[in-house]
Structures are given as structure tokens and as C-alpha cells.
Amino acid sequence: MDARSSDAPPAPDAPIRLEPTEPESIDLGAARSALAVLLPADRVSLDPAVLAEYAHDDAEWADFAESVAVVFAESVDDVVAVVRFAAASGLSVVPRGAGTGLSGGANASAGAIVLSLERMTRIVEVNPAERYAVAEAGVINDDLRQAVAAVGLWYPPDPASYRISTIGGNAATNAGGICCVKYGVTRDYVLGMRVVLADGSVVDLGRRTAKGVTGYDLTALMIGSEGTLGIIVELILKLLPLAGREERAVVGSFGSLEDAGRAVAAITSAGVVPSALELIDRTCIEAVDAWQHLGLPHGADTMLLATVDEPGAVGAERADAVAALMRDAGALGVERGASPEEVDRLFLARRLAYPSLERLGPVLTEDICVPRSAVPEMLARIQRAAADHDVVIANIAHAGDGNLHPLIIAPEGDDAAKARAKLAFDRIVDDCRALGGTVTGEHGVGLLKLPGAREELGERVLGMHRAIKDALDPRGVLNPGKAFPE
Incomplete structure (x- = not known):
């Protein structure tokens, strides 16, 4: 498989700083026309049937709205272009993997562009010596498992949807699975990631080494954040030896x-x-x-x-x-x-x-x-x-x-x-x-668990969440209204 390029992520333009715009004041027709020009035609859909299909995930009874458009990103540059366009136009971006979520975390809101990463399916590198893989966010969990198994390695996280869910979505919700009782959840296997931030800048977080404690653990912060702090476009994933297991x-x-x-x-x-x-x-x-x-x-x-x-x-x-x-x-x-x-x-x-x-x-x-x-x-x-x-x-x-x-x-x-x-x-x-429990173990808060999350977290901790959101996404461009009560 290809070796991952060591080039630094593309340098962003100057961050866009605009006052928030209410969805009702946006000219959706003009926004849709401009978006259609921004990207190749096969990556932008305004088809009502597609908008309806991509307006929600698999959660029953979670609210959703018709999106401005659905964009099928095929590269990091596509993601950057959509985020910058949304920020400049007063729109928001709802990132999405395979849409298998069960909490409404990928549901469209008014004035949102639904950004699907399902076409970003490259397994960029598998390194047997260091036991890690680098893969784009749209790679299906089971495809990654099969690819690394071919060289004697194992990616343990196995949500029930492992045959159809993406590793980007798994990371965004910190998905668990059947074997997590012994082997842990997605967070335990993410060494690093490439993320597009709310101003369109691209950052590499984490490491490829077995150990590393430089700075805050921003990789862990992104995991489980449901696309509200950044859009995960690529992951560095820790692998285990496949040999030695006898089920x-x-x-x-x-x-x-x-x-x-x-x-x-x-x-x-x-x-x-x-x-x-x-x-x-x-x-x-x-x-x-x-x-x-x-x-x-x-x-x-x-x-x-x-x-x-x-x-x-x-x-x-x-x-x-x-x-x-x-x-x-x-x-x-x-x-x-x-x-x-x-x-x-x-x-x-x-x-x-x-x-x-x-x-x-x-x-x-x-x-x-x-x-x-x-x-x-x-x-x-x-x-x-x-x-x-x-x-x-x-x-x-x-x-x-x-x-x-x-x-x-x-x-x-x-x-x-x-x-x-x-x-x-x-x-x-x-x-x-x-009984001392938590309102979500692996599906995420999304929309369905917002009331329970408010009770569980309390106002002081919710204030910490808001401070982090404001620091990374002050205009609320990324997946607004999800993951924690605002």
C-alpha cells in the first residue's frame, strides 16, 4: 500500500471571521448555485431525494431539516473548500460517514450543508513493524480489519455496524463494540488524526510512536466530539497482532x-x-x-x-x-x-x-x-x-x-x-x-440524549464544553446543536 506522504498539511488562508448569520437571512438559492460552481458536479447534489436520504442518520424520532446541499468529499481539499464556503456564507456543516448513527448526531439542521466523507476510502499505509495503519475517514471498519489481517494484524474495535460503518464515524462517536469489554473502545486505538477545523485550517494531531505526551491530548478531545470541534479526515490507528487468539x-x-x-x-x-x-x-x-x-x-x-x-x-x-x-x-x-x-x-x-x-x-x-x-x-x-x-x-x-x-x-x-x-x-x-450510570456508552449524545446529558454533566461542566466549542468554533459552523446542550 502507498506510504503516507510526509508533506505538511496545506496552509490555510487567513481564518474567516464573520458575525453569525441566521439561516432565515441566507439566500439559499444563491448559496446552492455558488456551491455547485465550487466543486465538480458529481460531488454536489441538490436532488430532493438525495437531500431527504442524507438528512438524518438511523436514529428514530430525532429531529432533522432539509439541508442546503449534500457534498460528497473525495479529498481533504474538498472538505476544506466546503468548510470555508460555509463559514463565509453563514451556513453550517454537518459531517457524516455512513449514516449508521443512532442518536441523531448526523442529522441536518436548517442552513446546513451535509458533508459526506463516504468516498474518502483510501487505506494510505499499513505498517506491520510499528503496528499502525493510516486510513481516510470513509474507510469501512470491516474493510480496514480485513486489510490489516492480510499482514497478520488486528484492529479490535467492532461496533455491531462494523460491516457498514466508517472509521471516521466510529472515532467521532468513540464507538465501542462486542469485544470492547476486554480490548477497549475506538479511543484506545487512535494514535493520531488529520482534522479540518472550523476556519478551514488543517492540523495533524497525535503521533505514530508507541508513547507521546507532548502538549494536551487533542486527539482524545476530538474522539467522541461528534464533528462539533473539527472534521476528522484521516486517522492513524494502533493495531494488535492477530496471532495468539483462539476464540x-x-x-x-x-x-x-x-x-x-x-x-x-x-x-x-x-x-x-x-x-x-x-x-x-x-x-x-x-x-x-x-x-x-x-x-x-x-x-x-x-x-x-x-x-x-x-x-x-x-x-x-x-x-x-x-x-x-x-x-x-x-x-x-x-x-x-x-x-x-x-x-x-x-x-x-x-x-x-x-x-x-x-x-x-x-x-x-x-x-x-x-x-x-x-x-x-x-x-x-x-x-x-x-x-x-x-x-x-x-x-x-x-x-x-x-x-x-x-x-x-x-x-x-x-x-x-x-x-x-x-x-x-x-x-x-x-x-x-x-444507579451511577451514564446516558450514552457508545452511540454519542447527538440530539436524542441532550436532556440526559444536561442532567449528567451539570452547569459547570457544560460551561467547560461551551468554552472549548467557542475556542475552536466560535461561529458554530460545525454540527451545531449536537453532542452537548448549548
Whole structure:
């Protein structure tokens, strides 16, 4: 693969400093005409169908507006041109990867240009000796994983959307995934990045070395900032050796969510660190099986899916320990799998849970994270919220790190059910915070979690957020209204 150029990023023009302009005062027709001239025709779309498709991500019920235009950037220069144009025209920019987000973080707002980075798909460099890769923001997570696997390396972050989500989007939301219980989240694998700032300047942050503490950790600041502080266009990603892992799956079937939650707590307190520990409940099991006919155990209320990846006898002992802990917690049955095919089969239900549920109706997705010891109590509170508000709530979870995804389903067109779902959503957020949790573990705040974020952060910390935003984006050009309550 190509070696990354050592050239410095292009020098910006003088920063643009204009007074904020209200969207109502912008001549959108003139802005669209000027934008169409600024970039090649195939990179700018004013097609109403495209504007509608790119106006929102996969979050149900998050507000969005029609954008000024959709731009498909193919280079850093394209991104710079759009940001400078937006700043000079009184517009804003909403950056977007594959649009797989579940919090409304990529939703268009009035007077916004939606800037898609999905065409920036170059894997610029893979360095086996130093164990890093350099890739553009539009590279699909799984494409990167396959590319580095070809030289014996592994990129661990694996959100459920890994086959379709981009690494730029993963970094913007600090995405987690199934294996993060042992291997960490996206932030743990980003060494550095190239970022376009709100004035159109381009900066390189971070490093390529194994260690480095020069200055503030601005790389970490950008990760999880949801495109509100800068637009990530390229990433330097830490890799691990692929060799030395030998996955074994252990899947327990339980008669109740509470029993499965107790098994999670028991595994955690025993000091066993599985490489994955996932939960799906009866609603998910039945939805997946109705769609894909996998022969899942319909007699079970909840399935707990674990893997261990230590090689040889150590891995076998860990798998035995997990199976024993599941049985002691009341598992109705425990299934084992050691071959890659068996592991994939046993975990397929978890991968398919969300799209299976979407077939039942609009899904309002929670993303709470509680202390692992509080998982049983939080699952019980979710069930009570479902009963009290008369809504269907399916549960999937990265149970090993306390990250729960209650999925609230409301039939299409049923406004009363939608209102009850919103009440249940808010109650679950409150219960999560009462148990010492956080309102988002990996999806980001976006638009859906703004009220919960306000309560969690408090005014003093929100003031710190505003100060950082004002320092880097004083005119609010980048993804306004997202990530924290302004």
C-alpha cells in the first residue's frame, strides 16, 4: 500500500471571521448555485431525494431539516473548500460517514450543508513493524480489519455496524463494540488524526510512536466530539497482532433477564475477563428467528453469549469457568463452540438483533451504561418501565461492561404508543443515572440524549464544553446543536 506522504498539511488562508448569520437571512438559492460552481458536479447534489436520504442518520424520532446541499468529499481539499464556503456564507456543516448513527448526531439542521466523507476510502499505509495503519475517514471498519489481517494484524474495535460503518464515524462517536469489554473502545486505538477545523485550517494531531505526551491530548478531545470541534479526515490507528487468539464461545440460555444479569455479575466478580459478553432477550430471539430461521431456543427468556480468546489450555479453562458460572446463576442450558464457524453461528443472533427488531416497527434505541454490578437491577427497572408504560422493550447489551441497549418498539403510526415510548425512554435514563450510570456508552449524545446529558454533566461542566466549542468554533459552523446542550 502507498506510504503516507510526509508533506505538511496545506496552509490555510487567513481564518474567516464573520458575525453569525441566521439561516432565515441566507439566500439559499444563491448559496446552492455558488456551491455547485465550487466543486465538480458529481460531488454536489441538490436532488430532493438525495437531500431527504442524507438528512438524518438511523436514529428514530430525532429531529432533522432539509439541508442546503449534500457534498460528497473525495479529498481533504474538498472538505476544506466546503468548510470555508460555509463559514463565509453563514451556513453550517454537518459531517457524516455512513449514516449508521443512532442518536441523531448526523442529522441536518436548517442552513446546513451535509458533508459526506463516504468516498474518502483510501487505506494510505499499513505498517506491520510499528503496528499502525493510516486510513481516510470513509474507510469501512470491516474493510480496514480485513486489510490489516492480510499482514497478520488486528484492529479490535467492532461496533455491531462494523460491516457498514466508517472509521471516521466510529472515532467521532468513540464507538465501542462486542469485544470492547476486554480490548477497549475506538479511543484506545487512535494514535493520531488529520482534522479540518472550523476556519478551514488543517492540523495533524497525535503521533505514530508507541508513547507521546507532548502538549494536551487533542486527539482524545476530538474522539467522541461528534464533528462539533473539527472534521476528522484521516486517522492513524494502533493495531494488535492477530496471532495468539483462539476464540471459544459459551452461550447460556436463561429463564429470566434477572438470572442472566446475575450471571453477568458473577462472571465479573470472579475476575474472568471474556473477550465478549453479550445479552439478547426473548423479543430479540424471536424476532431474529422469525426472520432468519436459525433454530434459536424459543423456550429461553434470555441468551448470554460469551467468548474467551486465550489460546490452548488457558482458554479452555476460562471457557469452563464461564460455563460453570452461567450454570450456577441458573442457566437452563449451556452450549459451547470452538471453531470459527461455530463462534460465528452462535453470535449471529446478536449481530442480527437490531435489524430484526426494525422489521417490527420504529425502534427508539437506548444506550445507557451502568456499573457492571448494577446490571441485574437496571434490567429489572427496564422491565418495570415497559410494564408501567405499556410498551414493548427488547434488550440487547454489551453486558460485560454494563452497556445496555433497551430498544423501545412502537407500531408505525401509533402516536399514543410513541408518547408512551418517550416516557419509558426518559424513565430509563433517570434510572440509569440513579444507579451511577451514564446516558450514552457508545452511540454519542447527538440530539436524542441532550436532556440526559444536561442532567449528567451539570452547569459547570457544560460551561467547560461551551468554552472549548467557542475556542475552536466560535461561529458554530460545525454540527451545531449536537453532542452537548448549548
